[in-house]
Amino acid sequence: MRLALLVLLLAVQDLSTRFAPSRQDSITEEQAKSVCSTELKRVEWTLSESARERFKKATGVDAPARVVVYEGRANITGDGEMHVVVFAIPIAWGKEKATLGVAVAPGARMIGRAKLLDRDPVEFTKQFFGYPYDEASVERPRGDLDALLKKDDKQVRAMLAVKKAMREMVVLDEALAAKMDAGKATVDDVKAITQLFIDAEKAAPDAAFLGGRTKDFGERLAAARVMLETLEKNIKTAKAKDAAAAFRGSCQGCHGGYLGAFRRARGDAGLGNGYFRSDFDLKGDPKLDDAAEEAIAKAVRAAALLAGSK
Ligand code: HEC
Numbered sequence: 001m002r003l004a005l006l007v008l009l010l011a012v013q014d015l016s017t018r019f020a021p022s023r024q025d026s027i028t029e030e031q032a033k034s035v036c037s038t039e040l041k042r043v044e045w046t047l048s049e050s051a052r053e054r055f056k057k058a059t060g061v062d063a064p065a066r067v068v069v070y071e072g073r074a075n076i077t078g079d080g081e082m083h084v085v086v087f088a089i090p091i092a093w094g095k096e097k098a099t100l101g102v103a104v105a106p107g108a109r110m111i112g113r114a115k116l117l118d119r120d121p122v123e124f125t126k127q128f129f130g131y132p133y134d135e136a137s138v139e140r141p142r143g144d145l146d147a148l149l150k151k152d153d154k155q156v157r158a159m160l161a162v163k164k165a166m167r168e169m170v171v172l173d174e175a176l177a178a179k180m181d182a183g184k185a186t187v188d189d190v191k192a193i194t195q196l197f198i199d200a201e202k203a204a205p206d207a208a209f210l211g212g213r214t215k216d217f218g219e220r221l222a223a224a225r226v227m228l229e230t231l232e233k234n235i236k237t238a239k240a241k242d243a244a245a246a247f248r249g250s251c252q253g254c255h256g257g258y259l260g261a262f263r264r265a266r267g268d269a270g271l272g273n274g275y276f277r278s279d280f281d282l283k284g285d286p287k288l289d290d291a292a293e294e295a296i297a298k299a300v301r302a303a304a305l306l307a308g309s310k
Helices: 029-035 049-059 135-139 145-150 154-181 187-206 208-234 240-268 290-309
Strands: 009-011 040-046 066-072 085-093 096-105 110-116
Touching: 029 085, 029 096, 029 110, 049 135, 049 290, 085 290, 096 290, 110 290, 135 290, 154 187, 154 208, 154 240, 187 208, 208 240
Parallel strands: 009 085
Antiparallel strands: 009 066, 040 066, 085 096, 096 110
């Protein structure tokens, strides 16, 4: 099915200081097409007073009253008819300058893509491909994580334990899959993953923010752990493939019911719940320093705010 989508292209000045309307025309069609391939037409877009107020409240930065945008058709999210907005935002960190292209599907609350237009693509921006967000993550992106971690807050610890388990597990699981293909997987490879699930399982009873579902969540972790134990036992046998498939089948079921709950809880706890904390929501990139990641994250967030303001 061919989707008719609206693409808007907006150029704004370094968001850490202020918007500069004079740069609005500086974005080329070619740059826009590298974020989402599309036919483009130039239009003017006026932000409402309330949209500007919302933006100012969330970022402390003035949004422009009028912006030059480019409209086109594109298929970014691939999951239904929705508007997509592409922003090209000049960003700066240290002495460096770059332009970030951000494609947002406001209806689906999804970042379609983020890409540095004038530099090598980096891992950090790639992670915004199809990245979901909610209102809370746009309006309240960053709490004081260090202070929170010092507090003896069991719920926060439960959130972090699950997050940590998931992140590390994915890396270990990929390595395991490669080793299995090569016929070289060992019990220890599986055990490392099992341990992550055991750690998460220990923390699960503290996930009180799940309300009546805390127990179910713990049981799902336990079920996945049992599948891993089966894999462990069979790692050198013909049954290993099926056991691994069973474990990997556990992902979807749990994510459907719990990803949103964790994201909301993290937002409420001030931990950041979207795509803004490079050290928490997304993996860092060795090619970028913290200031660069921060600049990118801020610009992506501004794009989401503006997209939701139209
Ligand atoms: C018991 C439930 C459960 C199971 C089973 C589960 N997950 Fe998760 N997973 C979660 C929750 C909850 C989150 C959200 C954590 C958060 O956002 O803080 C998550 C997040 C993730 C993330 C995102 C991590 C990040 O950096 O934001 C990845 C990747 C992931 N899971 C992969 C997997 C894979 C692969 C499997 C199957 C092998 C799996 N998960 C099985 C509950 C589960």
